[in-house]
Amino acid sequence: MVCSTSAGDRCEVTATTASLTARSSARQSTGPGPVPTLEQYRAGGRRSSVQGPRPGPVHGPMAAGAALPSVGDMPVAIVTGASRGLGRALAGGLARAGWRLVIDARSAGPLRAAAEELLRYAEPDGTTTTGQSVVLALPGDVTDPAHRAELVAAADRLGGPDLLVNNAGILGPSPQPPLIDYPLQTLRDVYEANVFAPLALTQLLLPRLREVGGAVVNVTSDAAVEPYPGWGGYGSAKAALEQASRVLAAEEPALRVWWVDPGDLRTQMHQEAFPGEDISDRPAPETVVPAFLSLLTERPESGRIRLPDLAGEPVTQAGQGVAA
Numbered sequence: 001m002v003c004s005t006s007a008g009d010r011c012e013v014t015a016t017t018a019s020l021t022a023r024s025s026a027r028q029s030t031g032p033g034p035v036p037t038l039e040q041y042r043a044g045g046r047r048s049s050v051q052g053p054r055p056g057p058v059h060g061p062m063a064a065g066a067a068l069p070s071v072g073d074m075p076v077a078i079v080t081g082a083s084r085g086l087g088r089a090l091a092g093g094l095a096r097a098g099w100r101l102v103i104d105a106r107s108a109g110p111l112r113a114a115a116e117e118l119l120r121y122a123e124p125d126g127t128t129t130t131g132q133s134v135v136l137a138l139p140g141d142v143t144d145p146a147h148r149a150e151l152v153a154a155a156d157r158l159g160g161p162d163l164l165v166n167n168a169g170i171l172g173p174s175p176q177p178p179l180i181d182y183p184l185q186t187l188r189d190v191y192e193a194n195v196f197a198p199l200a201l202t203q204l205l206l207p208r209l210r211e212v213g214g215a216v217v218n219v220t221s222d223a224a225v226e227p228y229p230g231w232g233g234y235g236s237a238k239a240a241l242e243q244a245s246r247v248l249a250a251e252e253p254a255l256r257v258w259w260v261d262p263g264d265l266r267t268q269m270h271q272e273a274f275p276g277e278d279i280s281d282r283p284a285p286e287t288v289v290p291a292f293l294s295l296l297t298e299r300p301e302s303g304r305i306r307l308p309d310l311a312g313e314p315v316t317q318a319g320q321g322v323a324a
């Protein structure tokens with residue numbers, strides 16, 4: 001394992017890197033084609049030794065019908081905002097399933113801790129299905145174009161992205177003000193993080209994702225579709241993200257684009273949304289990971305996905321309809 005701060009605050013957590021070159025050259029030498037499901041990875045792709053590129057089409061993460069990949073062909077995901085909360089849980093699920101990951105967050109310390117935890121899934125006595133994982137953790141702000149370029153470059157180093165999870169987001173002020181009082185500069189900041197940054201990252205990655213029949217997951221909220229008083233800033237930003245996702249799905253039929261509502265989750269953002277309230281009854285973010293992974297496995301048509309609908313409704317107190 002290498003986890004060094006010698007290059008700024010970057011933390012590169014690497015279980016095995018020998019197969020990266022093989023995977024990269026496989027991508028460069030072949031075109032798009034059918035790809036194995038995660039179910040197939042789990043069923044038969046759990047090889048523990050490095051193998052060369054397999055013949056046949058380059059795979060993306062999720063289409064059925066292709067030969068099993070070598071470990072050098074394990075798929076690559078960028079998960080933004082993975083130092084805590086939902087992003088950390090989703091990254092954990094992907095790492096356990098053998099994905100190579102590029103993750104970020106603004107605060108380097110928690111991001112490093114998350115990356116080190118992810119690596120544990122790749123150790124021989126861990127729970128990963130492959131015995132191999134790579135995590136590149138890049139501290140930075142998704143609203144910063146230079147940081148977004150670094151994320152893309154890191155995914156390229158791993159062989160190229162198959163999946164983008166636009167999870168990073170902010171609530172805005174806590175408590176949230178009604179629209180009449182909402183400071184417009186603060187609203188702009190909310191839109192920068194929740195709308196423009198995910199769209200900009202998607203723009204950078206689209207050519208790569210098209211090549212492999214990849215997927216974009218934009219994390220949204222029921223506040224995007226319900227007019228909850230006080231949720232006009234965050235909610236309208238998520239609504240914009242949803243409509244951008246809808247149009248993207250229409251424009252990019254070769255991809256899967258899912259705008260994913262995870263439901264109420266017990267996270268820092270959710271606590272900010274309900275300051276001073278006891279949110280201990282909300283489900284932990286880990287509870288939606290199986291539904292998220294099944295989404296990648298099933299690869300339904302592009303569209304709006306409510307993870308609790310895939311997993312069975314998590315138990316919440318009556319009357320709590322609003323997620324963060």
Ligand SMILES: NC(=O)c1ccc[n+]([C@@H]2O[C@H](COP(=O)([O-])OP(=O)(O)OC[C@H]3O[C@@H](n4cnc5c(N)ncnc54)[C@H](OP(=O)(O)O)[C@@H]3O)[C@@H](O)[C@H]2O)c1
Pocket residue numbers: 080081082083084085086087104105106107108110140141142143166167168169170193219220221222261262263264265266267268269270323324
């Ligand atoms: N929790 C819920 O009930 C709920 C419900 C519906 C939807 N969601 C959505 O789920 C996603 C995750 O929310 P969460 O509840 O897990 O929030 P959280 O606990 O606040 O975690 C947010 C993560 O994103 C990172 N982040 C925030 N702004 C960033 C930026 N500008 N650049 C890079 N990283 C950034 C944070 O780290 P740093 O602060 O260090 O940057 C952290 O890792 C969000 O899109 C949220 O809108 C949550």
